[in-house]
Amino acid sequence: MxxxxxxxxxxxxxxxxxxTVPFWDEEKFTEQQWIHDVKETFKISNQTDGISLYIHLPFCESLCTFCGCNKRITKRHEVELPYIQAVIKEWRMYCNLFSRKPNIKEIHLGGGTPTFFSVENLTLLIHGIFETANKATNYIFSFEGHPNNTTKEHLQTLYDLGFRRVSFGVQDYSPKVQEAIHRMQSFHNVSKVTLLAKEIGYTSIGHDLIYGLPFQTLENVEDTILKTKSLLPDRISFYSYAHVPWLKGNGQRGFNDEDIPQSEAKRQLYELGKKMLLEIGYVEIGMDHFALPSDEMYLAFTNKTLHRNFMGYTASKTDVMIGLGVSSISDSWNSFAQNEKSLDAYYIKINANTLPVFRGHHLTxxxxxxxxxxxxxxxxxxxxxxxxxxxxxxxxxxxxxxxxxxxxxxxxxxxxxxxxxxxxxxxxxxxxxxxxxxxxxxxxxxxxxxxxx
Incomplete structure (x- = not known):
């Protein structure tokens, strides 16, 4: 059977x-219509819910072979400042379109590795954003941190800038799995940044875990969840590993297909992890997400205000989401627009004082x-x-x-x-x-x- x-x-x-992006009607998309749509939605959204910003920070010092995100691998940190300046310039292009000063409800720094950037340049970025914007009531600022390079200074500086949510990429604690996905990080490092974030005052700390990774076993998942239990982050993302090696440049040929758990075996990894998380006291929130009952994500789920967009699940909804930086996607509710996916192409358009949009879709x-x-x-x-x-x-x-x-x-x-x-x-x-x-x-x-x- x-x-x-x-x-x-x-x-x-x-x-x-x-x-979904592969089914966008790109031939009918025009930048003029996108600008019209985002301006019209902004007039309403800015006065009620405010708007959201997703800022893509693409640089990483090393390549993780499980990752399908847009990234640029480099150890040259002189790339930081020109990129921050380009993102601020892009933001000001949008501000010039808006009829009034934007009220920002939500900011999420994604990547890449946002904590690749120095605290000085992250401060420059956030100050640059708010030179032409206000913070909305009950704003929510979040960022993704790499446990190996997120410092106490990162956590304190971003907290002082208004950030209260942080998610740390953990994936799995098995050294064999970590070696296969080229993401070596110890439990000590994860514990250190998690406890630092709690000490500083972050109100929502998340851990990102993945099941279905190469060489991953039931024992690995059990060990990872037990270690997670000892730190008790406020929310857990327990993602299915997306094996998409055909995507250019994502590095997912660092192991063989037969090394990846398949079908029934993969699902057993999830079921074990889910069972353990529920026993600890987490509640299933949406697809692949769990939260403690004290977390705002749980409250959003029970109040039916939970939302999902290109940033994943969020506890609040705004009809306008502006994506800044290379490959970012913006949403005016009636239209989507994606930025250039090549860093060079992104810079060319920014330097020409034009929005770096290269494709999109107008919703019927x-x-x-x-x-x-x-x-x-x-x-x-x-x-x-x-x-x-x-x-x-x-x-x-x-x-x-x-x-x-x-x-x-x-x-x-x-x-x-x-x-x-x-x-x-x-x-x-x-x-x-x-x-x-x-x-x-x-x-x-x-x-x-x-x-x-």
């Missing part, structure tokens, strides 16, 4: 957006409806089409395609509402794919996505 994992372990998106009315359904499923494990605004003609086809999943106990459909069961949470990406009309209309002819399980 075929197992659920064998049946549903297929390539699929992680749905940090809808439409159908896109907006499907986007909301997928957001509902990813954030709340349920969605409804009872309200006329969330109805779309293909809903009956979608429901037909979900029949087998309902028979398998992954979801319940009744009274124009779909609810994901506890069993179905592991397959929420597959459920979302049933709503993904663009994926259904144009099946990918090449490898695009990692496996869903």
């Amino acid at each position: 075929i197992s659920l994992i064998q049946k549903y372990n297929v390539p699929g998106p992680r749905y940090t957006s809808y439409p 009315n159908e896109d907006l409806i499907i986007r909301q359904h997928i957001l509902n499923l990813m954030c709340h494990f349920e969605t409804s089409w009872e309200n006329e605004s969330q109805f779309f003609p293909e809903i009956y086809e979608v429901l037909d395609s979900l029949y087998e999943m309902q028979q398998d106990g992954l979801l319940v459909i009744q009274d124009k509402k779909l609810t994901v069961t506890d069993l179905g949470k592991a397959y929420v990406r597959n459920i979302c794919m049933a709503f993904d009309l663009r994926l259904k209309k144009v099946a990918p002819q090449t490898e695009l996505f990692s496996m869903t399980i």
